Amino acid sequence: MKKTxxxxxxAIALFSCxxxxxxxxxxxxxxxxxxxxxxxxxxSRSKYESNEFLEAFEDSKVTxxxxxxxxxxxxxxxSSKQLTLKLLRLVxxxxxxxxxxxxxxxxxxxLTLQNKGVTATVPSKMTITYTMHxxxxxxxxxEIYETTAINIMGVGNSYEKAVINAVNSIGDNREIKxxxxxxxxxxxxNYEKDPYAIINKANEYISKDDIDFAYLLLxxxxxxxTETYALVQEYLPKVQEMFYLKHSENMLxxxxxxxxxxxxAYNPDISAYHQLIPVGSEQRLVADKLFDEYIVKLDEHExxxxxxxxxxxxxxxxxxxxxxxxxxxxxxxxxxTYKKLAESRAQTMYNVSTSSADTYLASEDSYxxxxxxxxxxxxxxxxxxxxxxxxxxxxxVLGWVFL
Numbered sequence: 001m002k003k004t005x006x007x008x009x010x011a012i013a014l015f016s017c018x019x020x021x022x023x024x025x026x027x028x029x030x031x032x033x034x035x036x037x038x039x040x041x042x043x044s045r046s047k048y049e050s051n052e053f054l055e056a057f058e059d060s061k062v063t064x065x066x067x068x069x070x071x072x073x074x075x076x077x078x079s080s081k082q083l084t085l086k087l088l089r090l091v092x093x094x095x096x097x098x099x100x101x102x103x104x105x106x107x108x109x110x111l112t113l114q115n116k117g118v119t120a121t122v123p124s125k126m127t128i129t130y131t132m133h134x135x136x137x138x139x140x141x142x143e144i145y146e147t148t149a150i151n152i153m154g155v156g157n158s159y160e161k162a163v164i165n166a167v168n169s170i171g172d173n174r175e176i177k178x179x180x181x182x183x184x185x186x187x188x189x190n191y192e193k194d195p196y197a198i199i200n201k202a203n204e205y206i207s208k209d210d211i212d213f214a215y216l217l218l219x220x221x222x223x224x225x226t227e228t229y230a231l232v233q234e235y236l237p238k239v240q241e242m243f244y245l246k247h248s249e250n251m252l253x254x255x256x257x258x259x260x261x262x263x264x265a266y267n268p269d270i271s272a273y274h275q276l277i278p279v280g281s282e283q284r285l286v287a288d289k290l291f292d293e294y295i296v297k298l299d300e301h302e303x304x305x306x307x308x309x310x311x312x313x314x315x316x317x318x319x320x321x322x323x324x325x326x327x328x329x330x331x332x333x334x335x336x337t338y339k340k341l342a343e344s345r346a347q348t349m350y351n352v353s354t355s356s357a358d359t360y361l362a363s364e365d366s367y368x369x370x371x372x373x374x375x376x377x378x379x380x381x382x383x384x385x386x387x388x389x390x391x392x393x394x395x396x397v398l399g400w401v402f403l
Contacts, residue, residue, distance in 0.1 A: 070390060206239070251277050252286060264298055
């Protein structure tokens with residue numbers, strides 16, 4: 001008998017980032033025929049271009065949450081951030097998503113200092129060498145799926161600069177590629193073990209009013225896990241609707257603030273806030289009225305650009321940025337929950353030897369169902385590693401993706 005989600009039935013239609021045809025439904029200003037005269041240069045000008053990170057965010061791929069090294073010793077926030085961005089690019093180039101999404105599966109870098117010194121040159125330079133261990137594991141169960149280690153070395157005018165240069169020397173080597181490929185296959189197999197386990201876990205989150213977590217869980221199932229992916233698509237639209245409805249009051253408040261600051265100037269964020277408020281909700285009725293009033297107040301040249309969809313790409317980009325912000329925020333909140341769980345669990349259940357990280361690799365034979373449908377062996381090493389690292393600030397991630 002098919003299990004169903006504990007979801008309220010909404011009459012509200014889901015509303016997310018629109019395309020050009022959706023925009024022409026009476027919301028935008030419609031000038032009289034003959035006034036819309038813009039040169040081709042204006043029509044074709046575009047500030048933003050699609051990039052690999054946005055494509056990965058929108059595609060149904062295996063998703064890894066990228067953690068940042070702890071800020072300690074010679075590792076500053078800047079060098080920690082640079083390493084995180086480097087890993088984001090490496091992961092994306094290997095066909096894996098890494099922005100937002102369910103944080104159950106994570107990539108964690110751990111830097112171990114091997115040597116630091118000063119060159120005999122004039123002027124002298126600082127040198128530093130680290131062994132960088134990379135772990136891919138399950139934040140919920142504590143299992144490590146794959147690991148590899150490489151040595152990195154940098155030279156600079158300070159140890160902080162030397163660390164940054166060491167990080168910049170990291171390339172997409174064969175060991176990293178193989179580790180990511182193996183981990184990706186294990187994650188897909190894990191999703192396929194019990195398709196309804198995902199639905200059960202989503203139900204659990206929804207019963208606790210953790211709508212954001214349920215949405216992350218369902219939206220992160222990769223299409224390569226064919227059976228589970230197909231099942232999740234039956235439930236995802238309703239949960240997605242609940243997700244945006246939950247944030248609608250906040251979107252409306254931010255929209256009001258943006259309109260007040262914009263005056264008669266154009267701001268694509270206003271359109272993004274408007275579009276992410278579900279149609280039919282009380283907040284959307286207010287937002288529609290505010291948006292119409294805002295459009296009318298705009299400078300005539302700006303209104304013409306909106307009508308001719310010159311700004312459509314900017315608005316879509318603003319909408320994508322807002323969606324990513326909500327996803328990353330929920331991702332970090334759930335990861336903090338996992339880290340607290342790991343810390344508590346370690347007090348009573350972590351009795352495994354720590355002599356070698358390789359001891360804790362999860363084998364194919366160790367896969368079995370747990371109460372929430374994920375891997376459930378008594379391996380908790382990964383939780384300890386997670387609690388030694390951090391997450392990059394949301395503003396820095398967004399600022400890097402949306403240059």
